[in-house]
Amino acid sequence: MPVAVLPLSMEAFNHISFLWLNAPADTPAWQLAAAAVLANGLIYLVPLWLTGLWLIGGGARRAAVSAVAAVAVALLVNAGIGQAFFHPRPFMVHFGTNFLPHAPDSSLPSDHTTIMLVTALVLLRAAEPLPRRSGRALLLLTLPTAWARIFLGVHWPLDIVAALLVAVSACLLVGSTPGRRLCGTLQTALEAIYRAVLARPIARGWLRP
Structure with a gap:
């Protein structure tokens, strides 16, 4: 597997900015615990948010499906980048x-940052106000997550920049005409499964069809 070699100026920026953001060795335990929640915990809001939008139905459901599709595309791109250009994490090079x-x-x-960013960006492009508000909130929550992953030493700053580029690209791809058609097909398939599996609560009016 080839190892990614960044230009010297970019690697210098990576190192300098990382040291500026990385937690010192004497950081209090409570700060590290709080940062760990930001680094690993906030991302679980993404599936909860998208599930809620799905259950609301209508345009909110369309936005949720588009976000799921964009996350899948972005993670595939990330996996390809990781396989083609391996770049070690800070702790791997001591x-x-x-x-x-x-x-x-x-x-x-950064996968965590990519997932949160691409979800936020897709929701921000939705026609309905509720997904857009969700997108704005999620975008704000992405910032402390990205910071915490550098603070705790598992990512370089340029990993976050790369995540932004991938997220924007995936959002634009899903928002294109072919992307919207594929998302519509995906939504139809998912709704068929949803209505079959949860037919009884839907029939009783507990869930929207």
Whole structure:
């Protein structure tokens, strides 16, 4: 697997900005615990948010399906980048201080940041106000997640920049005419499964069809 070699100026920026954001060795335990919640916990709001939008139905459901599709596309791109250009995480090259156990896989781009960003961006493009408000809130929550993953030593700053580029690209792809058609087909298939599996609560009016 080839190892990604960034230009010297970019690598210098990566190192300098990482050291500025990375937690020092004497960071209090409560700060590390709070950062760990931000780094690993906020991402679980994404499936909860999307499930809620799905259950609301209508345009909110369309936005949720588009977000799921965009996340899938973005993660496939991330996996391809990681396989083609392996870039070690800071702790793998003994740089800075690491406080968050993590597999020694490629750092570039950040999957956590990608998932939250692409979901937020897709929801921001929705026609209905509720998904757009959800997108704005999620976008704000992405910032502390990205910061915390650098603070705890598992990502470089440029991993976050790469995540932004992938997220924007996936959002634009899903928002294109072919992307919207595919999302419509996906929604039809998912709704058929949803209505078959949850036919009884739907019939009783507990869930929207």
